[in-house]
Amino acid sequence: xxxxxxxxxxxxxxxxxxxxxxxxxxxxxxxxxxxxxxxxxxxxxxxxxxxxxxxxxxxxxxxxxxxxxxxxxxxxxxxxxxxxxxxxxxxxxxxxxxxxxxxxxxxxxxxxxxxxxxxxxxxxxxxxxxxxxxxxxxxxxxxxxxxxxxxxxxxxxxxxxxxxxxxxxxxxxxxxxxxxxxxxxxxxxxxxxxxxxxxxxxxxxxxxxxxxxxxxxxxxxxxxxxxxxxxxxxxxxxxxxxxxxxxxxxxxxxxxxxxxxxxxxxxxx
Amino acid sequence: xxxxxxxxxxxxxxxxxxxxxxxxxxxxxxxxxxxxxxxxxxxxxxxxxxxxxxxxxxxxxxxxxxxxxxxxxxxxxxxxxxxxxxxxxxxxxxxxxxxxxxxxxxxxxxxxxxxxxxxxxxxxxxxxxxxxxxxxxxxxxxxxxxxxxxxxxxxxxxxxxxxxxxxxxxxxxxxxxxxxxxxxxxxxxxxxxxxxxxxxxxxxxxxxxxxxxxxxxxxxxxxxxxxxxxxxxxxxxxxxxxxxxxxxxxxxxxxxxxxxxxxxxxxxxxxxxxxxxxxxxxxxxxxxxxxxxxxxxxxxxxxxxxxxxxxxxxxxxxxxxxxxxxxxxxxxxxxxxxxxxxxxxxxxxxxxxxxxxxxxxxxxxxxxxxxxxxxxxxxxxxxxxxxxxxxxxxxxxxxxxxxxxxxxxxxxxxxxxxxxxxxxxxxxxxxxxxxxxxxxxxxxxxxxxxxxxxxxxxxxxxxxxxxxxxxxxxxxxxxxxxxxxxxxxxxxxxxxxxxxxxxx
Numbered sequence: 001x002x003x004x005x006x007x008x009x010x011x012x013x014x015x016x017x018x019x020x021x022x023x024x025x026x027x028x029x030x031x032x033x034x035x036x037x038x039x040x041x042x043x044x045x046x047x048x049x050x051x052x053x054x055x056x057x058x059x060x061x062x063x064x065x066x067x068x069x070x071x072x073x074x075x076x077x078x079x080x081x082x083x084x085x086x087x088x089x090x091x092x093x094x095x096x097x098x099x100x101x102x103x104x105x106x107x108x109x110x111x112x113x114x115x116x117x118x119x120x121x122x123x124x125x126x127x128x129x130x131x132x133x134x135x136x137x138x139x140x141x142x143x144x145x146x147x148x149x150x151x152x153x154x155x156x157x158x159x160x161x162x163x164x165x166x167x168x169x170x171x172x173x174x175x176x177x178x179x180x181x182x183x184x185x186x187x188x189x190x191x192x193x194x195x196x197x198x199x200x201x202x203x204x205x206x207x208x209x210x211x212x213x214x215x216x217x218x219x220x221x222x223x224x225x226x227x228x229x230x231x232x233x234x235x236x237x238x239x240x241x242x243x244x245x246x247x248x249x250x251x252x253x254x255x256x257x258x259x260x261x262x263x264x265x266x267x268x269x
Numbered sequence: 270x271x272x273x274x275x276x277x278x279x280x281x282x283x284x285x286x287x288x289x290x291x292x293x294x295x296x297x298x299x300x301x302x303x304x305x306x307x308x309x310x311x312x313x314x315x316x317x318x319x320x321x322x323x324x325x326x327x328x329x330x331x332x333x334x335x336x337x338x339x340x341x342x343x344x345x346x347x348x349x350x351x352x353x354x355x356x357x358x359x360x361x362x363x364x365x366x367x368x369x370x371x372x373x374x375x376x377x378x379x380x381x382x383x384x385x386x387x388x389x390x391x392x393x394x395x396x397x398x399x400x401x402x403x404x405x406x407x408x409x410x411x412x413x414x415x416x417x418x419x420x421x422x423x424x425x426x427x428x429x430x431x432x433x434x435x436x437x438x439x440x441x442x443x444x445x446x447x448x449x450x451x452x453x454x455x456x457x458x459x460x461x462x463x464x465x466x467x468x469x470x471x472x473x474x475x476x477x478x479x480x481x482x483x484x485x486x487x488x489x490x491x492x493x494x495x496x497x498x499x500x501x502x503x504x505x506x507x508x509x510x511x512x513x514x515x516x517x518x519x520x521x522x523x524x525x526x527x528x529x530x531x532x533x534x535x536x537x538x539x540x541x542x543x544x545x546x547x548x549x550x551x552x553x554x555x556x557x558x559x560x561x562x563x564x565x566x567x568x569x570x571x572x573x574x575x576x577x578x579x580x581x582x583x584x585x586x587x588x589x590x591x592x593x594x595x596x597x598x599x600x601x602x603x604x605x606x607x608x609x610x611x612x613x614x615x616x617x618x619x620x621x622x623x624x625x626x627x628x629x630x631x632x633x634x635x636x637x638x639x640x641x642x643x644x645x646x647x648x649x650x651x652x653x654x655x656x657x658x659x660x661x662x663x664x665x666x667x668x669x670x671x672x673x674x675x676x677x678x679x680x681x682x683x684x685x686x687x688x689x690x691x692x693x694x695x696x697x698x699x700x701x702x703x704x705x706x707x708x709x710x711x712x713x714x715x716x717x718x719x720x721x722x723x724x725x726x727x728x729x730x731x732x733x734x735x736x737x738x739x740x741x742x743x744x745x746x747x748x749x750x751x752x753x754x755x756x757x758x759x760x761x762x763x764x765x766x767x768x769x770x771x772x773x
Binding site: 125126128129132133136137140143144147148152153154155156157158160161164165167168171172174175178185188189190191193194195198199201202203205206207209210214218221222223225226228229231232233236237240241244248252259260 | 434436437439440443444446447450454456457459461462464485488489490491492493658659660661663664665667668669671672675676679681682684685687688691692695696699700701702714718721722725726729730731
C-alpha cells in the first residue's frame with residue numbers, strides 16, 4: 001500500500017488512526033456522558049451530565065501527573081507489579097474510580113495514539129485489531145480494579161480477571177507489533193447499512209417486545225432489518241414479514257408454550 | 270457382559286414410542302433449522318433448547334441429541350449446496366462438497382455425507398458404551414490440578430487447528446476467558462465487571478454471545494457490498510441421488526479412516542468435531558494418489574471429514590458424561606439443559622441415572638438412523654428451501670434469533686447484548702480474528718478458574734503442583750509440545766496448504 005499511496009498519504013492515514021485511538025481512549029467517558037443525559041429526563045440512575053463532565057475532567061487533569069510519574073518510574077513499576085501483583089489496596093483506595101479509569105485506560109491509549117504517529121504501519125488490520133483488543137483488556141482491568149486481590153495464597157475475586165486481563169494486554173501488544181513488523185492486510189472495508197439496520201431491528205425488538213407484544217414487534221423488526229439490504233422489494237418483504245409474524249405468533253407462545261405477550265399492552269387493558 | 274446389558278437397557282428406554290417420537294421430532298426440527306444458512310449447530314441447539322424444557326428429563330435429552338445430530342447434518346447440507354458453512358465443522362465439507370454440487374453431483378455428495386455420518390455414528394455409539402465406564406474411573410483420578418491442565422490442553426487444541434495467526438487465536442481464547450469472568454464470583458459472591466446491571470449478575474449468557482458472534486455477525490457480513498457473489502445458489506437440478514459404485518469404492522476407506530480419527534479426537538476435551546474434520550481432510554489429502562483432485566470435487570474430501578465430525582460429535586459425549594467437562598460449545602449448552610433438569614454431569618451420573626445415560630447413548634444411534642431416513646428422501650425439499658432469496662432470508666433469521674434469545678431468560682437486555690456481540694463479531698471478522706476459540710475460552714473460563722483456585726489452595730499456593738503431579742505434567746507437556754509444533758514453520762507451511770483451499 002505504501003508504494004502506491006506515497007509517503008504523505010501514509011502519514012495522513014497514521015494521523016487518522018491516531019485520532020481514532022484518542023477517541024477510543026475517552027470512549028467510556030463519552031458513553032457515560034451520553035448515558036447521563038437521560039437522567040435529566042428521569043431515565044435511569046447515576047450522575048447528572050454536569051457531574052460526569054466535571055468528574056472526568058478533574059480525573060484526567062489530576063491523574064496526568066501520576067501517569068507521568070509512573071511512566072518515569074516504569075521499569076521499577078513493572079518489577080513492583082510482578083512481585084506484588086495486584087497492587088496493594090492502599091494505593092487503590094486513595095484514587096477515585098474516575099482517576100483510575102484515566103490512569104489505567106485513557107492515558108495508556110493516548111500514549112499509544114501518540115506513538116502511532118511515528119510508526120510505519122505495515123498491516124493496519126493487525127495493528128488496529130491489536131490496539132483495540134488491548135483497549136478492551138485495559139478497560140476490563142479498570143472494571144475489575146475494585147475487586148479484592150490475593151489473600152495469602154488464596155485467590156480473591158479479582159485475581160483471575162487481572163491475570164487474564166494482563167495476559168490479554170501482552171498478547172494484543174504482540175498482535176499490534178506483528179502489524180508493525182510484517183507486511184499484511186490493509187484496513188478492511190466496513191459497510192454501514194447492514195450493521196445499522198440489523199442493529200436497529202434488534203434494538204427495537206428488545207425495547208418493544210414487553211410493551212407491544214410479539215405481533216407488532218416481529219413485523220416491525222422484520223421490516224427494519226429488511227431495510228438493511230438494497231436488494232429488498234417492499235411489497236414482497238411486507239407479505240413475507242406478515243406470514244413470518246403469523247408463524248411466530250402461533251409457534252412460540254402456543255406450540256412451544258413460551259410466556260410472551262401477543263398484543264400491545266394498551267389494547268388489552 | 271455388563272456393557273451389552275447396559276446397552277440393551279438403554280435401547281429399552283430409548284425405544285419406547287414416546288421417546289422414539291421425541292427423537293424423530295428432534296432430528297427433523299434440528300435438520301430443518303440447521304439447514305438454514307447462517308444458523309449453525311450452536312444457534313440451532315440454543316434456539317430449540319426451550320422446546321425441551323417442558324419434557325421429562327430423559328425425553329428432553331433424547332430430543333436434544335436428535336436436534337444436535339439434525340442440526341449438524343443440516344449444516345453440512347447447507348455447505349454442500351450453497352457453500353455457506355453454518356458452523357466450523359462443515360467448513361471442510363464445503364471445500365469439495367460444493368465443487369461436487371457445481372458439477373451436478375450434489376446428490377452423491379449429500380448421500381455420502383449421510384452414509385458416512387451414519388456409519389461413524391454406529392461405531393462411535395459402541396465406543397461410548399465400551400469406554401464410558403473405564404473413563405469414569407479415570408475421571409476419579411483427576412484432581413483440580415489435572416482438570417486445569419486438561420483444559421489448557423483443550424484450549425491449545427483449539428489454537429493448533431484454528432486457521433491463521435496463532436497469536437490471534439490465543440488472544441481470542443484469553444478474551445473469551447475474560448468475558449467469562451463477568452458476573453458473580455463463584456466463591457466470594459462479589460460482583461465482577463457487571464456495572465450494576467442486574468442481568469449481568471449471572472454472567473454473560475453463552476447463547477447470547479454465541480448468537481451474536483456467529484448469527485448476527487454472519488448476517489451483517491453477508492450484507493456487505495460484494496458479498497452477494499458468495500451467496501449464489503446452485504440452481505442446477507440435483508440429478509441422481511445415489512452415489513455410483515465407483516463413488517462407494519472411493520469413499521469406503523475414507524469413511525473408515527475418518528471414523529477412527531474422529532472417535533479418538535472427539536474424546537479429547539476442547540478439540541472435538543472441528544479438529545476432527547480438519548484432521549481427516551488433511552489425512553485424506555496426504556494418502557491420496559493424486560492430491561490435486563482435492564478442492565476440485567473429490568468425494569473422499571466429503572466422506573472423510575463428514576464421518577470424522579460425526580464420530581467426534583458422538584464421542585465428545587464421553588468427556589461430558591464422565592468428566593462433566595463440556596468439550597465444545599454445543600456440549601456446554603447440553604450441560605445447561607441437563608442442569609435445568611436437575612442433572613449434574615460428572616462421574617456420578619453414570620451410577621445415579623443409568624436410565625438417562627444409557628437411554629441417551631442408545632438414542633444417539635437411533636438419532637443417526639432417523640437422520641438417514643429423513644434426509645435422503647428430503648434433500649429435494651431442503652434445496653427448495655435454500656432457493657429463498659437472501660433478502661427475505663436474513664430478516665427472518667434476525668427475528669428468529671431475537672425471539673430465541675429473548676425466550677431463554679425473558680430478558681430484553683439479553684437481546685441487546687447479543688446485538689452488541691454481533692457488532693463485536695463483525696469487527697472480529699474484519700480484523701481476521703476467529704470467534705470459535707473465543708467461545709471455547711468463554712465456556713471453559715469458569716471451570717478453569719475454579720480448578721486453578723482449588724489446586725493452589727490445596728497446594729498452599731505452590732504453583733509447581735501442575736508439574737509435580739504426573740498426570741497433570743503429561744497433559745501440560747502434550748499441550749506445550751503441540752504449541753511448539755504449531756509455531757514451527759515447517760508445520761505452518763502444511764497448515765497453510767490445507768487452509769488456502771478453504772478460502773476459495
